[in-house]
Amino acid sequence: MKVQVDERGYYGNFGGAFIPEMLYPNIEELRENYEQIVQAPDFQKQFNHLLRDFVGRPTPLYLAERLSEKYGAEIYLKREDLCHTGAHKVNNTVGQILLAQKLGKQKIIAETGAGQHGVATATVCALMGIECIVYMGKVDMARQKPNVERMRILGAEVRPAKSGSKTLKDATNEAMRHWINNPTDTHYIIGSVVGPHPYPEMVARFQSVISKEIKAQLLEKKGKQNPDYVIACVGGGSNAAGAFYHYYNEEDVRLIAVEAAGLGNQTGHSAATTVLGKPGVLHGSKTLLMQTEDGQVIEPYSISAGLDYPGIGPVHAHLFETGRAKFYSVTDEEAMKAGILLSRTEGIIPAVESAHAFAALNQMTFNPSDVVVINLSGRGDKDLETYIKWGKY
Template sequence: MKYSVDKNGFFGKFGGAYVPEILYKCVTDLQQAYLPIIESEDFQKEYMQLLRDYVGRPSPLYYAKRMSDRYGCQLYLKREDLNHTGAHKINNTVGQILMAKKMGKTRIIAETGAGQHGVATATVCALMDMECEIFMGATDVERQHTNVERMKMLGAKVHPVRTGNMTLSDACSEAIRDWCCHPENTFYIVGSTMGPHPYPDIVAKMQSIISKELKGQLQEKIGRDYPDYLIACVGGGSNAAGTIYHYIDDERVKIVLAEAAGHGIDTDYTAATIHCGSEGIIHGARSLVMQTEDGQIKEAFTISAGLDYPGIGPMHADLAEKGREQVLAITDDEAIYAGYELTRTEGIIPAIESAHAIAALRKMKFKKDDVVVLTVSGRGDKDVETYLSNKKMAKEYGEF
């Protein structure tokens, strides 16, 4: 594949593994083990069986007629919100916990922002009877309280992180610190296409089931296996990576990603890394990072707990730099409006993360016969309070 990772873990000039010495053996062991495990017949059989019977895959590809009429295209929604636990995150945690078992690890840690990766990790740990500890920024613990209680109910220990902005980036840093202290028995289930190699490649491969299913579903529905446009939200980049994985080298397919602009890319309150970031190192990988002139990480700001990461996965940094992805910056106002719009038009309440992708439709021009596939990465149950508290903002932006 033209845009795939190389043997050293780089997507173009982005990626790699920049880790402290104490983690060197953990990371190199994983680098050496992950492909033989993933490509083994035993792994693939158990993984696909769990995706089918436990997660509930394949997720539906739904033709959104009213939204299609509104935007003058043929809009299909890939319904990752209908997976067990309510988001795409479970695809990855099922795969990584199977890897952890095969590597003899007994303790699982993870970071989470919106809480969906935390819930998905706690879920598979309950399934596999493994110890689970989740690191979550204290700000996110407060605004995603329901997901915190779900994690606890599943048996996970949740650690509120009170450093920095107390959000996703800080949770990642704390998880890495914990991994440094327990390298022998601990497996870190990273939730997005970020972190040191091989995590960006592992997560992309686990989420690639999304685009693999799309090929068959589109063939059945429209008589060809590719769309004209793929649209997804992007924070760290996991649902976006899964949506585009099998189409990256197909130049017939336009890729459009929506990142969180917060109050706007011309303000200090934004999480739009591709628009506002520069080359740097974050959480063990070279990528685009929101940082000061002297290399200090800036705090990301967005209404979306799952998109407030001050970096981007190296895969997406490479694709954006090479012009393979078009990236649109979506403000909080635009995302809230789009969430209400999909809810009122199709009866689907999307996660606020997914609402950023919906909002991209208003910034695009389509032909009537354009086939557009948009991934609804998660459902909005966790965000109802945020939607309700910002309803006035959405109405001021326009009528539904």
């Protein structure tokens, strides 16, 4: 079985482009042009230059010795937390802003949950001098105030999504509605491997620099490109897609995806889509989706705003269905404890999203010779208030 997207935008049974006719020309324009644009040498040159000198890539692959000792395996951290703006999100926004320019778009819109993708988008728009509007749920704006102000400092307009549950899913709805109303001069920078084809594959490709670097760095450190495990957290799944991408079809590498179980999968307050979801259509693609019996979308819950999404990218639904990736889920409490553990053993305070990936280590068993790579997708600066509120440190 080969993991790859087909011509219609499907990964196995999941994907596609379920969009209203009003968005058809925009999506067609992207689908027809993006491959050619991103493969062109001048695009690659600009993209690689910005990733190196602006984002600060390659990010280190760091051997976490004390953590390795605790879990009895050789554990490496892929340090996406050291990217400019504090998380992997910027890899994608750098790619998409260059693409938008090539497509001749003058305005950018984006959605954001915790604000990391919004900040990464506002950052590249400031860099290029392009107008930027970020939709953010009204509820999220209140709980992520510093990121709202970061976006404003960078010159972006932050518009509250006031519909529905006023969180990430509604911010995405509002961004799509904005695009419907402004179809010609605007590019929509989606922040995860979700949305209608070609977004999931396009975002995954921009993020695939993560696994490309892991391969090169492991080769240098260990004399081989493949670890035994790659572990990443999954909300929509962009950091996981980036960390898995060049390993999708390397069968000796076990792919581990970690979802947020919130207060517990049976409590009604969880975001673990593969446990609680069934196939459905949201935001333009067929995927696994948390929904009622009547097909209404359920508002998920997680302490981490970045994992608080009722679906997952179609590629992850496919990896789950085929068993190519193994999925774990981790509660708020387990994730917070893992965040504190990483802080105290390695001197790194992780983003609460990334802390979920580390908590999965407690559910796994290793051989001492196992090489494990954990994608440390973001740093915890933005989550200080969450850590303080939780308080058990």
